[in-house]
Amino acid sequence: MIISVIGVGYLGAVHAAAMAEIGHDVIGLDVDEQRVTALQAGHAPFHEPGFEEILRRGLASGRLRFTTDYADLAAAEVHFLGLGTPQRKDGFGADLSHLHAAMASLGEVLPARAGAPTLVVGKSTVPAGTARLLADRVERLPGVHLMWNPEFLREGFAVQDTLAPDRLVYGVSEPGTPTADEAVRRLDAVYAPLLDAEIPRLVMGYETAELVKVSANAFLATKISFINAIAEICETVGGDVTDVARAIGMDDRIGAKFLRAGVGFGGGCLPKDIRAFVASAEEHGVGEALGFLREVDAVNERRRVRAVELAREMLGDLRGRRITVLGAAFKPDSDDVRDSPALDVADRLLQAGADVRVTDPQALANAAMRVPGLAVEPDLETALAGAELTVLLTEWREYRDLDPRRAAELVAVPRLLDGRNVLDPQQWRRAGWEIRSLGRAATAGAEHLLPA
Ligand SMILES: NC(=O)C1=CN([C@@H]2O[C@H](COP(=O)(O)OP(=O)(O)OC[C@H]3O[C@@H](n4cnc5c(N)ncnc54)[C@H](O)[C@@H]3O)[C@@H](O)[C@H]2O)C=CC1
Ligand SMILES: O=C(O)[C@H]1O[C@H](OP(=O)(O)OP(=O)(O)OC[C@H]2O[C@@H](n3ccc(=O)[nH]c3=O)[C@H](O)[C@@H]2O)[C@H](O)[C@@H](O)[C@@H]1O
Incomplete structure (x- = not known):
């Protein structure tokens, strides 16, 4: 499948290389030019055991590349969102501005697929309610569906945790509806090798999936x-x-x-x-x-x-x-x-x-x-x-x-x-x-x- 990963920081860069590792054609996008240049040259912009190896393998196979230009994402069937959600300047809530900016840029290239099924999959950690808000915007475009698929990787074990997670969590708008079932089938196709390895996959509503992620981190803390x-x-x-x-x-x-x-x-x-x-x-x-x-x-x-x-x-x-x-x-x-x-x-x-x-x-x-x-x-x-x-x-x-x-x-x-x-x-x-x-x-x- 042709996949994009938007925001190739710690989470996104590892996710992009891991998706290439399991056989997809992947394009990683970031607004940080230096980061994109480094990744495209096979250099990890951060220390993460095993990452540079899969990055280089992906680049050498021709299945992985990086860009700063949203227009290069037009052919992708699935877009993963790996944007940062840092603490707001006021010191408390999550700053969702990067996510909103990326969604606005993505919104300009989505119509290029002329109604063909396209999945947008959020991976960032967000407050409950964020996915539904974004879905209201993006699902107005014909053929586009949004899922929330939180990430549980630990730094230092990022590659291993991405390729062999304890579980996959899929957040959908309304579990059990034909639209949700179709979106689940499409994300299953992305993660097929992981599902074949019997990694458990749980489907639930957007808010529940968002809460699973923050609850897990709150419990650990x-x-x-x-x-x-x-x-x-x-x-x-x-x-x-x-x-x-x-x-x-x-x-x-x-x-x-x-x-x-x-x-x-x-x-x-x-x-x-x-x-x-x-x-x-x-x-x-x-x-x-x-x-x-x-x-x-x-x-x-x-x-x-x-x-x-x-x-x-x-x-x-x-x-x-x-x-x-x-x-x-x-x-x-x-x-x-x-x-x-x-x-x-x-x-x-x-x-x-x-x-x-x-x-x-x-x-x-x-x-x-x-x-x-x-x-x-x-x-x-x-x-x-x-x-x-x-x-x-x-x-x-x-x-x-x-x-x-x-x-x-x-x-x-x-x-x-x-x-x-x-x-x-x-x-x-x-x-x-x-x-x-x-x-x-x-x-x-x-x-x-x-x-x-
Ligand atoms: N770092 C980790 O171990 C994990 C992070 N998460 C969550 O994943 C999300 C990302 O975290 P990190 O990767 O650590 O953040 P990060 O800050 O390393 O990466 C975010 C990337 O998004 C890029 N970006 C910002 N605006 C953009 C735009 N408009 N278009 C395209 N790219 C843009 C930035 O330049 C940056 O490279 C956060 O919500 C975090 O809570 C979840 C699990 C593990
Ligand atoms: O949402 C995230 O980004 C990630 O946050 C943590 O992963 P991470 O921050 O990479 O590192 P941890 O191994 O959880 O350690 C976090 C901090 O807790 C400290 N820690 C950890 C364990 C412990 O017993 N004691 C302790 O002080 C570590 O030194 C470190 O400063 C979670 O473990 C991941 O599941 C989650 O995906």
């Missing part, structure tokens, strides 16, 4: 803030949140995933999605139903503040003190620094007057753009040299695997704050380090301490 709230208690009463998480996670009804306590969640999605969900509920007059999400957000914010406080407890006055921050990306295996807890904490330490040096295997270019004046150092050993405090904030493998004895030789003072609870405190203490973590009382782990 809640689970993280839940364990981080317990971390706050552990720090005060003398517990170890990693043991709490391990023990409660063994209960199948709770599950071990998304119970990693630390500096909290960030990224281009969870924080803005929970805020947009609350804003949307308020607009519908049911804000109190999601009041707890404000607390989820507040717990998350407090972890960042606490990381700086803990640095102060360990160092005293932060002014002029040499701090090395391990990690800038919002999570490992990504160069994304959107609302990154690591970068935010580094910035707060900088604002407090510390002499901060940040290292990260992939995200330093993005970090330096976001926080002007931040000192960045790509080489881990150089970054550690002379540190009075080392703060681990993104759990890249190279930091989890750090040898405490070697690291102790590099720093000025072997003093470490583990903001992700990934290092073994006993092992580090044995190597001579003073170590504190978010979610463990100062002495947690020390009771088993063996002589060095």
Whole structure:
């Protein structure tokens, strides 16, 4: 099938390459010329394991290309929408302006198919009600139908999650009607290889599909803030949140995933999605139903503040003190620094007057753009040299695997704050380090301490 993907950012670029990978003719469009040029040249504009491989394979096969010109989309039978839906400038609801602008441009090329069946498929994360609003506009054109097919991929696993998702969700105007059934058949044809692999597919109304997406992200954020709230208690009463998480996670009804306590969640999605969900509920007059999400957000914010406080407890006055921050990306295996807890904490330490040096295997270019004046150092050993405090904030493998004895030789003072609870405190203490973590009382782990 001939397919277009409009908006080739993290979601859209991976989706476009994945659709070419499963045999479709794909054209990806973006208004960002630099991005289109890079993609067309086979260069990933962001770090995503496995993406460049399928991008290059798609380009080489002739089934994948990129453009900035909407006129090039005229022949496509299916248009996927991968536009960003960032937080509005007022800080709360979702900014749908990119989506509306793209729909206006697409509206000019849709008539070129002269009434032949054409499917427009939204993938962006949007407040409930958005799809119906867009459908009212676009379905006036003969042959055009709109579906909402939210995306659940995780950065760092984007290719795998696109080609083998846990489920496919199809939002239609009215489930069970002949028009909806026809649209479902056409989207099934796009995803045929995935459906053949028995990936479950659920059909529901637009609003339900939109709600599935924001509910999933709200649940994940809640689970993280839940364990981080317990971390706050552990720090005060003398517990170890990693043991709490391990023990409660063994209960199948709770599950071990998304119970990693630390500096909290960030990224281009969870924080803005929970805020947009609350804003949307308020607009519908049911804000109190999601009041707890404000607390989820507040717990998350407090972890960042606490990381700086803990640095102060360990160092005293932060002014002029040499701090090395391990990690800038919002999570490992990504160069994304959107609302990154690591970068935010580094910035707060900088604002407090510390002499901060940040290292990260992939995200330093993005970090330096976001926080002007931040000192960045790509080489881990150089970054550690002379540190009075080392703060681990993104759990890249190279930091989890750090040898405490070697690291102790590099720093000025072997003093470490583990903001992700990934290092073994006993092992580090044995190597001579003073170590504190978010979610463990100062002495947690020390009771088993063996002589060095
Ligand atoms: N990044 C992720 O891991 C996931 C993102 N999502 C959702 O997918 C959507 C996209 O997210 P990202 O890919 O992260 O955003 P992004 O910001 O990386 O990509 C959006 C792209 O749309 C382009 N664009 C803006 N206006 C345009 C227009 N008028 N015409 C064509 N292109 C235009 C931008 O230049 C940009 O390249 C959001 O709603 C997000 O919440 C959902 C699941 C996963
Ligand atoms: O809508 C989206 O964009 C996506 O948002 C998240 O994916 P992503 O933001 O890529 O990353 P996650 O793995 O969910 O991590 C988000 C943040 O939570 C933090 N986290 C995660 C898990 C955990 O136990 N503890 C924790 O602090 C991570 O460090 C990271 O900062 C969801 O997991 C995806 O399903 C969803 O499609």
